[in-house]
Amino acid sequence: MTIAPVLILGGRSDIGRAVAHRFARAGHPIQLAVRNPETVAADARDIELRHGVGVSLHAFDALETAGHAAFLDTLDPLPGIAVCAVGLLGDQAESERDMAAATRVMRSNFEAPALLLGELANRFEARGSGTLVGISSVAGERGRATNYVYGSAKSGFTAFLSGLRNRLAGKGVHVVTVLPGFVRTRMTEGMDLPARLTATPEAVAEAIFRAVKKRRDSLHVLPVWALVMAVIRNIPERVFKRMRI
Amino acid sequence: MMLSGWGRYPWAACHVIRPRDEDALRAALADGPAIARGNGRAYGDSAMHPRSTLDMRGFERMLDFDPGSGVLVAEAGVILGDIISTFLPRGWFPLVTPGTKFVTLGGMLAADVHGKNHHRDGSMRACVDWIEVMGPDGCVERLRPGEERFDWTLGGMGLTGLILRAAIRLQRVESGWIRQTLIPAADLDAAMEAFEAHAGARYSVAWIDCLSPAPALGRSLVMLGEHAARDELPQTHGGAPFVVPRRRALRVPMDAPAFLLSGPLIRAFNALHHARGSRAAGTRLVDWDSYFYPLDALLGWNRIYGRRGFVQFQCALPLDASRDGLSAMLRRIATAGQGAFLAVLKRFGPGEGRFSFPMEGYTLALDFPVNRRSLALLDELDRITIDHGGRFYLAKDARMSATTMRAADPRAEGFAAMRREQGLHSAFASAQSERLAL
Numbered sequence: 001m002t003i004a005p006v007l008i009l010g011g012r013s014d015i016g017r018a019v020a021h022r023f024a025r026a027g028h029p030i031q032l033a034v035r036n037p038e039t040v041a042a043d044a045r046d047i048e049l050r051h052g053v054g055v056s057l058h059a060f061d062a063l064e065t066a067g068h069a070a071f072l073d074t075l076d077p078l079p080g081i082a083v084c085a086v087g088l089l090g091d092q093a094e095s096e097r098d099m100a101a102a103t104r105v106m107r108s109n110f111e112a113p114a115l116l117l118g119e120l121a122n123r124f125e126a127r128g129s130g131t132l133v134g135i136s137s138v139a140g141e142r143g144r145a146t147n148y149v150y151g152s153a154k155s156g157f158t159a160f161l162s163g164l165r166n167r168l169a170g171k172g173v174h175v176v177t178v179l180p181g182f183v184r185t186r187m188t189e190g191m192d193l194p195a196r197l198t199a200t201p202e203a204v205a206e207a208i209f210r211a212v213k214k215r216r217d218s219l220h221v222l223p224v225w226a227l228v229m230a231v232i233r234n235i236p237e238r239v240f241k242r243m244r245i
Numbered sequence: 246m247m248l249s250g251w252g253r254y255p256w257a258a259c260h261v262i263r264p265r266d267e268d269a270l271r272a273a274l275a276d277g278p279a280i281a282r283g284n285g286r287a288y289g290d291s292a293m294h295p296r297s298t299l300d301m302r303g304f305e306r307m308l309d310f311d312p313g314s315g316v317l318v319a320e321a322g323v324i325l326g327d328i329i330s331t332f333l334p335r336g337w338f339p340l341v342t343p344g345t346k347f348v349t350l351g352g353m354l355a356a357d358v359h360g361k362n363h364h365r366d367g368s369m370r371a372c373v374d375w376i377e378v379m380g381p382d383g384c385v386e387r388l389r390p391g392e393e394r395f396d397w398t399l400g401g402m403g404l405t406g407l408i409l410r411a412a413i414r415l416q417r418v419e420s421g422w423i424r425q426t427l428i429p430a431a432d433l434d435a436a437m438e439a440f441e442a443h444a445g446a447r448y449s450v451a452w453i454d455c456l457s458p459a460p461a462l463g464r465s466l467v468m469l470g471e472h473a474a475r476d477e478l479p480q481t482h483g484g485a486p487f488v489v490p491r492r493r494a495l496r497v498p499m500d501a502p503a504f505l506l507s508g509p510l511i512r513a514f515n516a517l518h519h520a521r522g523s524r525a526a527g528t529r530l531v532d533w534d535s536y537f538y539p540l541d542a543l544l545g546w547n548r549i550y551g552r553r554g555f556v557q558f559q560c561a562l563p564l565d566a567s568r569d570g571l572s573a574m575l576r577r578i579a580t581a582g583q584g585a586f587l588a589v590l591k592r593f594g595p596g597e598g599r600f601s602f603p604m605e606g607y608t609l610a611l612d613f614p615v616n617r618r619s620l621a622l623l624d625e626l627d628r629i630t631i632d633h634g635g636r637f638y639l640a641k642d643a644r645m646s647a648t649t650m651r652a653a654d655p656r657a658e659g660f661a662a663m664r665r666e667q668g669l670h671s672a673f674a675s676a677q678s679e680r681l682a683l
Contacts, residue, residue, distance in 0.1 A: 050327070189263070
């Protein structure tokens with residue numbers, strides 16, 4: 001059996017790159033989809049040199065949703081596994097003031113990744129096989145004052161993935177929802193993150209790799225986050241609304 | 246954030262930036278003196294500066310490899326261990342490697358590191374085709390062997406510019422195994438004789454017991470090594486010559502208590518080690534990881550020296566003064582009873598470069614826990630080194646004074662002058678370069 005190609009959507013992100021390396025290490029050819037392929041040419045060469053697999057580059061703009069189908073048509077072959085690392089943290093205060101900024105955060109974290117994986121899901125379903133991995137966020141588990149624009153979009157994405165998984169169960173297509181907590185990446189650079197709750201991009205990649213191989217449905221990268229979020233979810237709203245967390 | 250070198254001494258609050266592209270590096274350089282830092286394996290304060298420490302591990306890509314010539318082009322933040330795990334299965338191994346694989350390529354170049362084959366193959370510079378270095382103005386220049394700036398940069402400890410990329414030549418090997426020959430030496434003379442008698446060996450290094458007094462002063466285990474050819478491997482390995490048993494890495498979980506480093510305990514450890522080694526005299530196959538990087542299997546081994554950290558002393562002595570200088574040092578160390586788990590003796594080949602550490606002769610390296618007595622002893626060892634015409638390895642140094650440095654190495658003044666003339670001193674500085682007035 002040949003080893004299935006892995007499509008990385010958002011291949012320039014730290015998590016996307018780490019996931020590409022992890023699957024390449026296991027012998028999977030890699031398809032890197034980014035807005036400007038020349039920005040990742042050196043990364044592609046690095047993956048080829050280190051792991052001896054083929055890497056192809058694909059130009060795509062996640063927010064140009066009208067172009068998704070045409071972009072997927074250019075993938076030859078259709079990947080066996082697709083990992084969506086598209087997302088944008090944005091700035092909560094800016095999102096509160098500026099509708100355009102809020103729209104960008106909502107579209108980058110929900111509309112674009114959901115439509116993209118939805119389109120891929122149809123193709124995987126027609127083929128009767130494939131794995132879709134959506135990188136969502138614990139921020140989607142309960143809206144908080146500090147990041148609810150981002151969180152609400154991730155919440156929508158998490159629900160979308162869950163529905164997709166439900167629809168495709170028994171049709172050969174598997175859907176994995178990843179809820180990383182804090183991750184030390186370019187997106188969180190300069191933030192003061194608690195060490196015990198913060199994962200590296202490599203740890204996220206390893207968790208995703210294992211989840212795909214074991215066909216897990218949903219995972220936190222660091223198990224402690226399941227506990228943290230269980231607590232946060234169960235605080236009564238009367239209390240929660242006055243908390244600053 | 247608080248930073249130290251591998252020895253965990255000294256510490257300093259440093260502003261650390263992690264640039265991801267050349268523009269970010271240029272912006273950082275515009276902001277005053279900075280020093281590049283790789284994986285933090287220099288022992289002292291070479292790769293830290295309170296004002297601006299540039300974490301180069303964001304530049305970690307391999308860019309090209311020529312399977313015909315073995316030339317690898319890679320960014321400065323690539324880790325040596327990754328080079329080995331990538332290319333050893335294809336039959337290639339670094340020509341020069343220090344005693345840990347957790348160093349970055351940039352760090353190896355900046356310190357012009359040496360390995361167990363220095364007497365035959367030279368230091369890191371021997372395998373470099375070119376380097377690309379960003380100057381104070383943000384311009385990137387490709388430098389080649391023979392050029393003056395290349396010569397200053399190899400061994401220049403990051404003080405001549407930011408090393409961004411390099412092309413290095415790997416060597417062909419037939420297996421991942423080393424044929425190791427162990428020669429017990431009863432004292433220093435016997436150890437030096439063994440080095441001279443085996444000058445043709447590819448690799449040679451000695452573990453030396455610094456705590457045993459005369460008549461066993463400087464008793465050693467001299468270890469020679471050759472890359473094993475494929476047909477030397479037993480049948481079980483011959484089919485997969487690059488596959489070696491995976492070593493289980495252990496992690497030191499906490500800072501060790503001080504009594505572990507008491508003189509008697511280390512003395513006993515050293516005696517036991519020597520006795521076991523002597524029984525294992527002869528030739529056997531050892532996997533590359535155990536042979537070149539014995540301490541890498543103990544992750545965080547720097548913590549065994551306790552909370553206060555440790556310093557490593559490493560000097561090189563000219564050939565004609567080696568015997569006298571080494572005896573004087575060993576006598577002093579044995580009398581003081583100041584401990585060192587790891588003391589290493591090695592024969593160097595000819596020195597090269599304008600500011601690189603190795604010189605033809607012998608090098609001695611040993612660790613000391615940081616305390617008042619050992620710092621005083623180190624001052625004495627400095628004096629013995631200077632009296633015998635020796636010099637010190639900046640990648641290990643954490644504590645010597647600018648005066649000591651000048652006395653030991655007349656080249657320091659020229660290095661500092663060159664930095665002033667070329668406007669490098671205001672762009673590149675480390676805690677070490679300020680301490681040593683480089």
